[in-house]
Structures are given as structure tokens and as C-alpha cells.
Amino acid sequence: MTQLILRRLATSVLILLAVSLLVFIATLLLPGDPAQAILGQQATPERLAALREQMHLNDPVWQRYLSWLGGLAVGNFGMSAASGGAVTALLGERIGASLVLLLAAAVISIPLGLLLGSYSALRKGRAGDHITTGASLVLAALPEFVIGISLITVFSTTIFPILPSVTMAPPGEAVWNYPSQLVLPTFTLVLMVTPYIARMMRATMLEVLDSGYVEMARLKGVPEGQVILRHALPHALSPVAQVIAIQLAWMAGGVVVVEFLFRYPGIGQALVDAVANRDVQVVQTLSILIAAVYIVVNLLADVVGILTNPKLRTGGAR
Amino acid sequence: MSTSVVEPPTTTKPVLSAQDLRISTTSGQEILHGVSFTLQPGKILALVGESGSGKTTAGLACLGHFRQGLKHTGGEIHLAGTGNTGSILDLPEQERRKLRGGSISYVPQDPALSLNPAMPIGRQIAEVLQVQHYGRSEEERSARVAEVLAEVGLNNSPAYQRRYPHQLSGGQQQRVGIAMAFACRPSVLVLDEPTTGLDVTTQALVLQTIAELTERHGVAGLYITHDLAVVAKIADEVVVMLSGEVVEKGPAAEVLYQPQHDYTRKLLSAVPDLAGKRQVGRVAVITGEHPVVGRESTAAAAARQQLSTPPTTDGGKLLEVTGLKLSYGKTQVLDGIDFSLAKGESMMLLGESGSGKTTLSRCIAGLNDDYKGTVRLNGEELRPGTRARTPEQRQQVQYVFQSPFSSLNPRRTICESVEVPLQMSGTLNRKQRRIRVREALDQVRLGESYLDRRPGDLSGGQRQRVAIARALVNAPQLLVCDEITSALDVSVQASIIDLLRTLQAETGMSMLFVTHNICLARHISQRMAVLQQGRIVDLGSTDEVLQRPRHEYTRELLANVPTL
Numbered sequence: 024m025t026q027l028i029l030r031r032l033a034t035s036v037l038i039l040l041a042v043s044l045l046v047f048i049a050t051l052l053l054p055g056d057p058a059q060a061i062l063g064q065q066a067t068p069e070r071l072a073a074l075r076e077q078m079h080l081n082d083p084v085w086q087r088y089l090s091w092l093g094g095l096a097v098g099n100f101g102m103s104a105a106s107g108g109a110v111t112a113l114l115g116e117r118i119g120a121s122l123v124l125l126l127a128a129a130v131i132s133i134p135l136g137l138l139l140g141s142y143s144a145l146r147k148g149r150a151g152d153h154i155t156t157g158a159s160l161v162l163a164a165l166p167e168f169v170i171g172i173s174l175i176t177v178f179s180t181t182i183f184p185i186l187p188s189v190t191m192a193p194p195g196e197a198v199w200n201y202p203s204q205l206v207l208p209t210f211t212l213v214l215m216v217t218p219y220i221a222r223m224m225r226a227t228m229l230e231v232l233d234s235g236y237v238e239m240a241r242l243k244g245v246p247e248g249q250v251i252l253r254h255a256l257p258h259a260l261s262p263v264a265q266v267i268a269i270q271l272a273w274m275a276g277g278v279v280v281v282e283f284l285f286r287y288p289g290i291g292q293a294l295v296d297a298v299a300n301r302d303v304q305v306v307q308t309l310s311i312l313i314a315a316v317y318i319v320v321n322l323l324a325d326v327v328g329i330l331t332n333p334k335l336r337t338g339g340a341r
Numbered sequence: 342m343s344t345s346v347v348e349p350p351t352t353t354k355p356v357l358s359a360q361d362l363r364i365s366t367t368s369g370q371e372i373l374h375g376v377s378f379t380l381q382p383g384k385i386l387a388l389v390g391e392s393g394s395g396k397t398t399a400g401l402a403c404l405g406h407f408r409q410g411l412k413h414t415g416g417e418i419h420l421a422g423t424g425n426t427g428s429i430l431d432l433p434e435q436e437r438r439k440l441r442g443g444s445i446s447y448v449p450q451d452p453a454l455s456l457n458p459a460m461p462i463g464r465q466i467a468e469v470l471q472v473q474h475y476g477r478s479e480e481e482r483s484a485r486v487a488e489v490l491a492e493v494g495l496n497n498s499p500a501y502q503r504r505y506p507h508q509l510s511g512g513q514q515q516r517v518g519i520a521m522a523f524a525c526r527p528s529v530l531v532l533d534e535p536t537t538g539l540d541v542t543t544q545a546l547v548l549q550t551i552a553e554l555t556e557r558h559g560v561a562g563l564y565i566t567h568d569l570a571v572v573a574k575i576a577d578e579v580v581v582m583l584s585g586e587v588v589e590k591g592p593a594a595e596v597l598y599q600p601q602h603d604y605t606r607k608l609l610s611a612v613p614d615l616a617g618k619r620q621v622g623r624v625a626v627i628t629g630e631h632p633v634v635g636r637e638s639t640a641a642a643a644a645r646q647q648l649s650t651p652p653t654t655d656g657g658k659l660l661e662v663t664g665l666k667l668s669y670g671k672t673q674v675l676d677g678i679d680f681s682l683a684k685g686e687s688m689m690l691l692g693e694s695g696s697g698k699t700t701l702s703r704c705i706a707g708l709n710d711d712y713k714g715t716v717r718l719n720g721e722e723l724r725p726g727t728r729a730r731t732p733e734q735r736q737q738v739q740y741v742f743q744s745p746f747s748s749l750n751p752r753r754t755i756c757e758s759v760e761v762p763l764q765m766s767g768t769l770n771r772k773q774r775r776i777r778v779r780e781a782l783d784q785v786r787l788g789e790s791y792l793d794r795r796p797g798d799l800s801g802g803q804r805q806r807v808a809i810a811r812a813l814v815n816a817p818q819l820l821v822c823d824e825i826t827s828a829l830d831v832s833v834q835a836s837i838i839d840l841l842r843t844l845q846a847e848t849g850m851s852m853l854f855v856t857h858n859i860c861l862a863r864h865i866s867q868r869m870a871v872l873q874q875g876r877i878v879d880l881g882s883t884d885e886v887l888q889r890p891r892h893e894y895t896r897e898l899l900a901n902v903p904t905l
Contacts, residue, residue, distance in 0.1 A: 234454065235451060235454030235455040236454065236456060236457040238408075238455070239447070239449055239455040239456070239457075240457070241406065241438075241441075242401075242406060242442070242446075242447040242449075243441060243442040243446070243447075243468065243469045243472070243521065244438050244440070244441035244442035244443060244469065244472050244473060245442075245468060245472050246438065246472065247438075249472070253468075254457050254460075257459050258458075258459060331459060333459050333505040334458070334505070334507050
């Protein structure tokens with residue numbers, strides 16, 4: 024089993040390397056010159072040449088790639104072209120803020136999705152099932168900004184003016200010191216992600232409930248609760264884990280829109296700003312980070328799959 | 342109908358009695374029309390019937406369980422020794438659950454599907470003990486797990502108990518299922534075709550285990566099956582069911598050897614036997630299936646004639662397989678196969694699951710292309726893989742799959758399905774193709790009315806006929822039949838076997854009949870090859886192999902064949 028996980032881990036590292044190469048090439052292809060962008064109006068040929076020298080822009084491409092990669096490995100993401108400061112300093116706080124949002128949404132939506140999915144599978148064909156599947160279909164069909172705006176309309180304007188619609192933490196203070204401001208963005212993400220998890224859970228749960236071993240467990244006299252928890256749930260989880268992984272990964276990127284909507288000081292905002300300012304180092308760093316999130320959550324889903332399937336765990340030896 | 346049969350005199354009080362049991366679908370269609378039977382301690386009652394007769398439904402009702410879409414509409418089931426005087430079907434679900442696994446337990450048909458794949462077998466057995474509050478402590482329960490595993494003849498070491506179902510063979514899985522059923526010392530055991538899918542040697546072992554345990558512990562057994570040879574071996578009494586009704590019941594010896602009802606007689610005559618005394622081909626079909634060849638059809642008679650005479654050698658070799666090898670990773674699936682098939686000859690390829698028989702037939706048909714060795718047709722070497730073969734070569738070798746339920750596209754009409762090979766050869770226009778399809782359907786005794794129907798409207802036997810027609814449209818020289826009767830009832834199997842023999846006599850094609858059922862040997866083949874772990878261990882004319890088996894494995898198989 025460890026071998027299997029290690030092999031997946033090795034593949035993940037390779038994929039990450041490939042992504043870093045792609046990101047690097049993509050930023051090379053961007054029009055414009057970072058040195059020019061930084062200096063802007065004050066660019067004179069001498070200063071440009073000096074800055075180029077300082078930023079190693081004159082080195083061969085492969086050397087720049089390797090030194091950038093080396094920097095990534097030790098946590099040195101380079102200097103921001105727009106602010107002139109270290110990328111780590113610029114992004115550190117924002118990454119934390121985004122992670123808080125992501126984690127809060129994941130912690131709420133995963134159990135909620137699993138519960139709702141199992142509930143509607145168990146009540147298949149009854150009112151509870153119809154309501155859950157209907158509602159989840161509608162929510163899944165709505166784009167995130169529509170959900171976000173609707174939430175703002177309902178909870179922070181005229182109807183129930185109880186929650187703030189934008190995030191307004193004073194600079195330098197952490198977002199989680201103002202929990203009420205976190206509610207609406209988190210809630211939007213939860214509403215986006217939960218329907219997919221619930222629908223997938225319902226489908227796999229229905230399949231598992233129809234299986235021979237669940238019927239056998241019932242015929243063994245196992246109480247219904249234990250049938251669900253011990254015989255049905257573990258088998259239903261593994262395909263759902265893949266969907267959860269895709270959803271979490273989507274959140275890492277989709278958070279951009281939600282953060283923009285609520286003016287939340289996270290990586291989404293930073294990414295939008297960086298692209299506007301042609302801040303190459305920041306764009307590179309964020310792309311790699313988001314790619315890393317994708318890979319890590321998918322790896323976790325694979326591990327869940329391995330844990331719930333003894334065939335993978337023990338090998339096929341008879 | 343059941344009232345006309347005299348109940349055998351009983352000295353002991355029955356453990357379980359079902360009276361006038363009626364079950365219908367939720368939409369109101371009645372499935373069981375008043376079924377009654379009684380179970381005696383230490384005796385096994387066989388519930389016999391073909392698919393759709395309601396035998397599993399009746400068996401599950403004994404546990405107070407109804408599958409989705411079914412509901413209980415009448416009748417009672419009494420279970421002695423549980424403190425309940427009324428019918429167990431009147432108990433609330435909670436109470437019925439307490440009986441299951443404790444007083445009455447169930448052995449499922451397919452252990453591979455019915456054991457939880459993610460739970461070690463020891464824990465699955467312990468779970469029953471735990472929910473039934475068997476014993477006073479955890480130690481007592483784990484001692485019982487070890488004891489019951491030993492009783493069914495399995496290793497009971499802690500390491501073995503930690504194994505997962507996929508680490509056991511089919512026979513071992515089924516014995517785990519039996520151990521689970523016996524764990525709480527039930528008074529009634531319901532066994533739902535527990536040996537279907539096992540090869541004869543394993544089946545003999547499982548049957549012996551069941552017979553021993555029921556006798557030793559005085560357990561009453563309800564044995565659900567369609568296999569009358571197994572019934573003869575294990576049952577004390579027999580109840581025969583036909584579409585939800587009991588048509589005959591009585592002691593096993595009476596029902597099997599002096600059957601009163603027509604249906605029982607037909608069922609018995611359809612059972613293939615090793616000695617080849619019964620002519621399974623001549624049975625009239627029972628289940629409203631298609632009427633087959635007439636009683637003394639000349640073609641069938643000719644086929645029988647041909648079956649008894651050795652094939653003429655002047656026909657030459659049609660198929661020649663030499664040194665065929667194939668491995669998946671480290672597992673050697675086929676380990677050097679050599680055999681040949683003469684023109685117009687029929688050969689049985691016998692082997693249990695995992696012996697490589699399907700892999701071998703797929704290699705011959707070109708569906709597997711990564712084999713080593715050569716396959717020659719008419720002296721010409723075939724390249725591995727259908728894509729590498731010429732269209733003519735592909736037409737010469739046709740394949741019929743095991744399951745007629747998955748080998749036909751449910752969205753296509755019969756005509757469209759059968760037409761495909763003709764479209765591929767591309768020489769006929771639409772009209773000519775339709776004529777050819779009609780001829781092929783005639784050959785398999787399905788009329789024109791089937792042309793525009795879809796597989797969903799057809800019974801299993803009819804679907805298999807369509808699959809055979811599809812293989813026949815291009816008039817192949819070699820027909821590979823991969824377990825084509827194992828998903829079918831015995832009476833349908835008999836009609837398919839009859840059809841194949843007739844077709845062979847009509848067309849003069851060669852046939853490779855792949856099966857695990859040794860009883861069919863004398864009914865289908867002139868020669869047979871016995872396959873074990875990727876090697877042919879016995880090869881010769883059917884008579885030779887059955888009378889003077891050369892290999893220990895063949896002898897073992899022959900010794901374990903259940904006979905009527």
C-alpha cells in the first residue's frame with residue numbers, strides 16, 4: 024500500500040514539474056518586458072539595462088528556469104515587479120485568508136453533501152429525495168456570482184440586513200478576526216460545491232444499497248444503521264472522493280470570482296491585480312500554488328480510494 | 342394444485358411451515374400464488390424451479406425479507422422455537438431482524454457479490470454473532486468464529502481470518518458464507534443456489550459440508566436450486582415450482598424417479614447426463630420458449646448419427662493451434678496449448694473458472710492479440726488480433742458469448758443486430774441482407790416476427806438464438822461457443838444444444854464448445870479437451886476421455902459429477 028501511495032506521490036511531483044515548465048513558458052510568451060513594466064515612466068536605457076542585469080533577464084532561458092525552480096523549492100518565490108517587495112511577503116497574508124475561506128467551505132460542504140446524498144438515496148422516490156435532488160440541480164446550474172449576489176440581496180440589503188456584504192478588515196489585521204464578514208463568501212462557496220457532492224453521493228449510494236453484500240448484511244440481521252455505516256458507506260465513498268477532489272480543486276481557482284465579489288483580500292484579488300500590473304513573478308507563484316492544490320487534493324482522493332478498497336491495499340495475491 | 346399431493350407422514354414437529362404464501366409486486370401482479378411447504382429438523386427440502394418461478398422470492402420470505410417492489414399479500418410462515426406463536430410475517434421489521442442470522446439464516450447464491458469486499462472474513466462472521474448477542478464475551482465470540490471456520494473445513498488461523506474475500510477462491514468464499522450462516526446455530530438454513538458457478542469438485546465439497554452440518558446440528562435446510570442432479574444428491578424432500586405455484590411435492594426419491602406432473606418429467610428429461618442415456622435434444626421446450634425441431638426431425642436424427650460416428654479424417658484439419666502461450670504480468674494464463682480440429686467436428690473445451698478456457702477461445706477468435714504461438718485455419722496462419730486478419734478470415738471464425746443479456750445491443754432491433762456482420766463484409770445490398778437475416782433466423786428457429794423486436798422483449802433462450810443467428814449469417818467454418826448455455830435454464834439449455842447439433846449437421850461447420858459442465862460432453866462433442874491452469878491435461882475422443890481419463894484432474898471431476 025505504501026508503495027502504491029509513494030508511486031502516486033512520485034507521479035504528482037512529475038506533474039508539478041511539468042506544470043512549472045508550462046507556467047514558465049507561458050509567462051515568457053507574454054508580451055512586454057518586466058523591467059519596462061517596473062520602471063514605467065522613469066525608464067531610461069541605462070536603468071533598464073541595470074535592472075535587467077539585476078533581475079537576471081539576460082541569462083539564458085534554461086538558467087532562469089532552473090534558478091526560479093530552485094527558488095520555488097526553498098520557498099523563495101522571487102521579487103514582485105509591481106511592488107518591488109518579496110512575493111512571499113506580499114502573498115503570505117492573502118494565501119492565509121484564502122485558505123481560511125477554502126477550509127471553512129470544505130469543512131461545511133463535504134459532510135453536508137455526504138449527508139444530503141445519503142439521505143436522498145435512502146428516501147429514494149419520496150418527497151425528501153425529490154426536494155433534495157431538485158434543489159441541488161437548480162443550485163448546480165447557477166453560476167457562483169448569481170448565488171453570491173442573491174445572498175447579498177437577501178442577507179445584507181433590505182430584506183434581512185444582518186450580514187456585511189463586503190470584507191473590510193483594516194490592513195494588517197487577519198480576516199478571521201471578523202467572522203461575520205466570512206459568512207457570506209463561505210456560504211456562497213458551500214452552495215456551489217455541495218450539490219455536486221450530494222448528487223454523486225446519492226448515485227453511488229443507490230448503487231451500493233442495491234448490492235449483494237448490503238442485502239446479505241440485512242439478511243444477517245444487522246441493524247439498519249449499522250448496515251448503512253459499515254457496509255454501504257465505505258463503498259460509496261471512494262467514487263465520491265474523486266468528485267470532492269475536483270470540487271475542492273475548483274474552489275482553489277473559482278475562489279477568484281467569489282473573492283472579487285465580496286472584495287475579500289485573498290489570492291483571487293491578488294491574481295487579478297497581478298495580471299493587470301503584468302506582475303510576472305506573482306502570476307507564476309499563484310499558478311503554481313493553485314496547481315499544487317489540484318494535485319494535493321487529487322492525491323488525497325486516491326488515498327481514500329486505496330483505503331476503502333482492500334484489493335488495492337493488499338494486492339491481488341490469492 | 343398442491344392440495345392433491347399427499348403430505349408425507351411426519352413424526353417430528355416441523356421447524357418452519359409456510360402456508361398459502363402469496364406475494365405480489367407493488368403494482369399488483371401476483372408472483373407467488375399460494376405456496377406451502379414444511380421443513381423438518383435435520384432434513385433438507387429442495388425448492389426446484391426455473392428462473393422466474395419464484396423460488397428465491399419464497400426462500401427470502403422465510404426470512405421475512407421481500408425484495409424491492411414486492412409485497413406480502415397473504416399466507417403465513419411459522420417458525421418454531423422462537424417464542425412467537427403467530428406468523429413471523431406479522432411481526433414488526435425490528436422483530437423479524439432479530440430472527441435473521443439467529444434462528445434462521447441465509448446462504449447467498451453468489452458469495453463473490455454477497456461478502457463485503459472491504460471487510461476481513463473473520464470480522465464478517467463475528468458481526469453476526471455480535472448483532473445476535475451470541476455468547477457472553479468477545480473471547481467467546483472469537484472462539485466461535487474459529488470453531489465455525491473449522492466446521493466448514495477452512496483454515497481458522499487469525500491470519501486467515503484477516504483475509505479479504507478477494508483473496509479466497511470461489512469455493513472458499515462460499516464456505517465462508519456457510520460458516521456465517523451456521524455461526525449462531527440457527528434452526529433453519531435457507532440456501533439459494535449455493536453451488537451455481539462452482540466447478541463440480543468444489544460443488545461436491547460444499548454439498549458435503551452442508552449435508553454434514555445440517556445433520557449434525559439438526560438444522561432444517563431449504564435448498565433452492567434448478568439443478569436436479571444436485572437435488573438427487575442432497576435433498577430429502579422436493580417441492581417443484583412453476584411460475585409461482587407448487588406443481589409437485591414429496592420425498593426426493595419419489596419426485597425424481599416417479600414424477601407425477603408433466604412439468605417435473607420435462608424438467609428431468611432436460612438434465613444432461615454424463616452417460617448420454619437421456620436424449621436432451623429431443624425434449625419439448627417447457628417455458629413457453631420457441632417450439633424446436635419436431636420430435637423426429639431428420640436433421641436432428643442426422644446430427645445424432647454424426648455424433649456417434651467418429652469424424653471422417655479425409656476432411657482435413659480446419660483449425661490447428663500450436664504452442665499457444667499468454668501471460669498477464671506474472672500469471673501464465675495459457676501455457677503451451679496444442680490441439681487441432683477437423684472439418685465438421687465438434688470439440689468440447691472443458692475447464693473450471695480460471696483455467697484459461699475463455700482466454701484460449703478469445704485468442705482463436707482474435708479477440709486477444711497478445712499471445713505467442715500460432716493459430717492456423719485451413720493450413721493458413723492467422724495473425725493475432727481481428728484487425729490484422731483479412732475479412733474472409735474473420736468471417737470464417739465466429740464467436741457466441743456467454744451472456745445473451747449483455748452481448749446484444751438493447752437499442753437495436755434483432756434484424757439490425759444480426760445484420761452487422763453482413764454490413765461489414767459489404768457485398769450485399771439492404772434487401773439481400775434482409776433476406777439473409779431472415780434465413781439465419783429461420784435456421785435458429787425464430788420466425789420473421791422477431792425481425793423488428795428488441796432484445797428486451799425476448800427470453801434468455803431466444804436471445805441466445807439471436808446471438809447464434811448473428812454468428813451464422815456469414816456461414817462460418819468455425820463456431821466458438823463460450824459457455825453459451827451456462828446462463829440458461831436446463832430446458833432452454835437442452836433446446837440450444839439440440840439446435841447447435843442440428844445446425845452443425847446442416848452446415849457442416851466445426852464447433853468449439855467451451856464449458857465447465859462435463860455432463861454436456863456426450864450431448865455435444867465428438868472430442869474433448871480438459872484444460873487446467875492453462876494446459877490441456879486430457880485430450881481425446883469423448884468416449885476415451887470419459888472412460889479412460891489419463892489425468893488425475895479429469896478423474897477427480899468425473900468422480901464428483903452429481904447424477905440423478
